[in-house]
Amino acid sequence: MAEFIIALVQGILLVLLAPLASGIARWFRAKVHTRKGPSIFQDYRDIAKLLKRQDVHSNVSSRVSRIMPPLYIGCMIVLGMGMPMATRFSPIPFLADIILVIYMLALPRFFFALSGIDSGDAYAGTGGVRELIMGTLIEPSLMLALFVAAIACGTTNVGTMGQMVGAGTVQSPIAFVIAGIAFAVACYIEMGKLPYDEAEAEQELQEGPLQELSGPSLAMMHIAVPMKQVVLASMFVAIFLPFGSAVDLSVAGLAVGTVVYLVKMVVILVVTMVIENCVSRVRWKFVGHQTWFVFAIAVCAFAFCVLGI
Amino acid sequence: MQLFLISLAVSGVGALLALFTSKSEQTGKVLGCTAGTIASLFAIASGIGAITGPIQTTTAAMPFFAFSLRLDPLAGILITVISVLAFAAWVYGFSYFDDYKGKGIGVMCFFMNLFIASMDCVIAVDNVFWFLVFFELMSLTSYFLVVVEQNEASIKGGFMYFIMAHIGFIMITISFLIMASVTGSFEFAAFRTTHFAPGIASVCFILAFLGFGFKAGMVPFHSWLPMAHPAAPSNVSALMSGGMIKIGIFGIIKVGFDLLGASTPEMWWGIVVLLFGAVSSVLGVAYALAEHDIKRLLAYHSVENIGIILLGVGVALIGWAANQPLLAVLGLLAGLFHLINHAMFKGLLFLGAGSVLYATGTRNMEILGGLRKAMPTTAICFLIGSLAISAIPPLNGFVSEWFTYQGLITAAMTGDGIIKLVCAFGAVMLAITGALAVTCFVKAYGITFLGAARSDVAANAKEVPAPMRIAMVVLAVICIFLGIGAPLVVPALTQAAAVIAGQAAIDSASGAMLVNPVIDATISTPLLAVLLIAAVFIPWGIIKAKSTGGVSEEPDPWACGYYPSADMPLVANSVGAQVKMFWHPLYAMRDGLASQAPGYARAFKGIQNWAYKVQNWGDFLLVDPIAKFVDATAKLSSKLEGGDFRVYICYIVVALVVFLVLAIAII
Structure with missing residues (x-):
């Protein structure tokens, strides 16, 4: 029961705090531009304003467009509930299987791209297809990195992997570390931040599939996209850097775990903010070269795994 | 077992009724579809019973080969799957066949009933001879369903299918005959209990794997599948893509785990199956993406899913070995x-x-x-x-x-x-x-x-x-x-x-x-x-509840300021083109693989031409000399029988004289 409460709190806080993450990124971007910039709470104000606006859809759109934003949020809540955050183990273990997580990310992607086509807008559709192709390019790297981690830890559960790493009983540590690097890069690409925000790469594609959304639907997507980024970062932390999280349900442990988790998230946020403000967007047709490079890192990890070191 | 036999009988009766009433297409359709639906319900019941129940066998003595049936869990799963699909396909057919008016609905129902019954029989028979007979019947009936439209695409697709199915058939036959020659029996029951030598077991397994792979449509033997499946009526496509290609998987599992069950499995069997599966899955879906014909797209996805199934089977073989x-x-x-x-x-x-x-x-x-x-x-x-x-x-x-x-x-x-x-x-x-x-x-x-x-x-x-x-x-x-x-x-x-x-x-x-x-x-x-x-x-x-703006579905989609x-x-091609840009190596392989089925077809034509020439050799060697001899004898005899009655009178006189002389000599 206590685990379920933790999971529920995680899911709700994920929804409530996701705009803060994107707000901090906006604030940081303004500082890099030497602008005064909005406050870190600006995204909450934007969302509140959008919720009051009319929900406008194009005249050819169907229920797919209507259900996509809440579905996206729902999937991220479910993933957030299963992900070990303050704790080392997963609050709901059957949601923390690596294969389930990867395929659960495909569910919102399916509807995200479908809603682009559904709007009847050529640009939104193109943005959706780019999102899907990014998925095909990055999924092999994600899978191979997690495959290596699973073999090294002897389990496919994110929480159990974290426990193995915490206890130092990983079989081939070098392979595991390299897999961690590959996974981190793959996660970064999957987050859709610069230089990989390809779904909106051209002038006409601004916002990609989001461009036909408005009002509450757009507000929900403004919550959902940073949620996905936090979920991916949490997954990386839970598998590869579980140190400091609570190993049991004691109050002190949980408190320390929460603080440590927030610190890790802030560090990751800073790293991603620095990266996205230092680079320009990759040209669409060259994205494949970079994703294959990530795959090569994952293959290295696998080679070390076969060698057993 | 009774339920299964009833289902076969109902299918057979339905097929015949549909054929005899095919003059009136409506009657033929209703009779054929009704019989098919009933038969599939019986088969579902028997199949589900066999999945968890005990293994049932029955044998009917036949003058040639014993007709033995066996319902084990594997057969149960396959029969259930095919019968559920058949049920849906028949119900669907009640309306869908109307689209084929004038193309012989009754005959289609006849072939479809036979097709489903022959698939059920392939799964259940326990004897090499009957297995091959029903396997062939399954290929033939489905061939006739593929060519039902009688246009160029369907005839070409049907022909490719026919050729590829038979190449697979030959390999399976060789594999079974090797096993039969070792055991000295055509019963699967004998194979099951025999420990084959490792080399023979490997040869049998690989031949059967490749042969059934043709039927399953795995890469690189898949090229017939996107030609043949879309050409058939859609409910038959569903049966072929959902059901018939599974007979290929069934065969691989049956040979690997059941018939060679008493032999020692080799690790590399599983590896080969797994590799074929991995390649099939990724190439199947890549080629599907390039299609804008919705049924061809689905047919390529069958190649992909056969690959995924083979991954599981490969893991199982590795685990067993x-x-x-x-x-x-x-x-x-x-x-x-x-x-x-x-x-x-x-x-x-x-x-x-x-x-x-x-x-x-x-x-x-x-x-x-x-x-x-x-x-x-x-x-x-x-x-x-x-x-x-x-x-x-x-x-x-x-x-x-x-x-x-x-x-x-x-x-x-x-x-x-x-x-x-x-x-x-x-x-x-x-x-x-x-x-x-x-x-x-x-x-x-x-x-x-x-x-x-x-x-x-x-x-x-x-x-x-x-x-x-x-x-x-x-x-x-x-x-x-x-x-x-x-x-x-x-x-x-x-x-x-x-x-x-x-x-x-x-x-x-x-x-x-x-x-x-x-x-x-x-x-x-x-x-x-x-x-x-x-x-x-x-x-x-x-x-x-929080949002107060209401919903509007009025405006046109945004088109950069132009009128949308x-x-x-x-469109579909714009998706396909994007994917091709990033995954072009997969598509580069395609032409080589796709040329395979026409290659087999050319080989078949070559054999056909050769056969035309060869068919005279028998005449040269055997028939011609005899014919010449007969001819020459006839010419000789024609000299004796000139047709002139005076010569005949001479013959009679000569004969009389000879007999008289003989009589006198003997007395």
Whole structure:
């Protein structure tokens, strides 16, 4: 029961705090531009304003467009509930299987791209297809990195992997570390931040599939996209850097775990903010070269795994 | 067993009735479809009973070869799958066959009944001779269903299918004959108990694997599949893609685990199967993405899913050879479950494509679009099928792919370097396949059913009649049930897999959980579904309550300031072109592979020409000399018989004289 409460709190806080993450990124971007910039709470104000606006859809759109934003949020809540955050183990273990997580990310992607086509807008559709192709390019790297981690830890559960790493009983540590690097890069690409925000790469594609959304639907997507980024970062932390999280349900442990988790998230946020403000967007047709490079890192990890070191 | 025999009898009677009444197409259709529906219900009952029940056998003495039948769990699974599909296809046919008026509906019902009965018989017979007879009957009847349209594409597709099916048939025959010559018996029961020498077992297995691979449509023997399956009527396509190619998988499992069950399996069998599976899955989906003909797209997806099933079977063979019973059962469970799931969602999707064809008269996605408004039931069913085949949780495709991944990871954990390498290759290929399948079905569903109509046929489409909708809804409900209700289905399947692999059962499900017992990995589709529904609708409800702006569905889509027209939105080729840009190596291989079936066809033509020449040799050597001799004798005799009566009188006189002389001499 206590685990379920933790999971529920995680899911709700994920929804409530996701705009803060994107707000901090906006604030940081303004500082890099030497602008005064909005406050870190600006995204909450934007969302509140959008919720009051009319929900406008194009005249050819169907229920797919209507259900996509809440579905996206729902999937991220479910993933957030299963992900070990303050704790080392997963609050709901059957949601923390690596294969389930990867395929659960495909569910919102399916509807995200479908809603682009559904709007009847050529640009939104193109943005959706780019999102899907990014998925095909990055999924092999994600899978191979997690495959290596699973073999090294002897389990496919994110929480159990974290426990193995915490206890130092990983079989081939070098392979595991390299897999961690590959996974981190793959996660970064999957987050859709610069230089990989390809779904909106051209002038006409601004916002990609989001461009036909408005009002509450757009507000929900403004919550959902940073949620996905936090979920991916949490997954990386839970598998590869579980140190400091609570190993049991004691109050002190949980408190320390929460603080440590927030610190890790802030560090990751800073790293991603620095990266996205230092680079320009990759040209669409060259994205494949970079994703294959990530795959090569994952293959290295696998080679070390076969060698057993 | 009785139920099974009744089903065969009903199919046979239905086939004959449909044939005899084929003058009146309506009567033929109703009789054929009704008999088919009843037969499939009997077969479902017998199949489900055989999955978990004891093995039943029966033998009828025949003058030539004993006609022995055997219903074991493997046969039970296959019979159930094919019969459920057949049920949907027959119900669908009540309306769908109307589209084929004037093309001999009664004859189609005749062939379809025979086709289903012969598939059931292939699965159940326990004797080499009858297996080959029914295998051939299955190929022939389905050939006639492929060419039913009698246009150029269907005849060409049918011919390719015919050639490829028979190359496979020859390999299977050789494999069985080798086993028969070793055991001295044509009964499968004898093979089952014989320990074949390792070399012979390997030869038999590889021949059977390749031969059945032709039937299953695995890469590189797949090129007939996208030509033949789309040409058949859509409910037959559903049966072929969902059911018939599974006979190929059935054959591989049967030869590997059952007929060679007493022999020592080799590790490399599993590796070969796994590699073929990995390549098939990724190439199948890549080629599907390049298609804009909706039925060809689905046919290529069958190649992909056969690959995924083979991944599971490969893991099972590796586990068996490595003497890891848990792994063998896990792999077999993954393969069999995906076999069932693929049959259900691919059947559903082919019926959906058939409905689109029925309503619009075209299979070309480029001129469709916006069909969801006119055809809501078809659209929802097709969406469920698309989600299921894309392995989206919590639907059934995901559950079986999860077990496949678990099998690969478990095998990699326990195996040596080569096994690790092969399994990682399989897992990566499966990941690429999954992502490409999502892309492909966003395209297939989005371009066909969403957006604005791009032609008059799409704008004027109407929802299909009730029997067709019922058939689709039945399969859609089964897809959802097999996904969310997986913890109910998996224990029975695990038990069946354990019997097939000859191992003890494993705990692959407990309560609402699905478990990989080796590494204790757990998921739960029912609980996931509940959580997902709550997590989607509770926030949505809150936000809806908070938002005050209302909803508008007035404006045109944005088009950069231009007036939006129906030509602007995305079409299927624009998706395919983008994917080709990033995955061009996969498409570069395509031409080489695609030239294979025409290559076989050319070889066949060559053999035909050679045969024309050769057929005279017999005359030269045997018939001609005899003919010449007869001719010469005739000429000689014609000199004796000149036709002049005076010569005949001379003969008579000479004869009289000779007899007189003889008589005097003797006396």
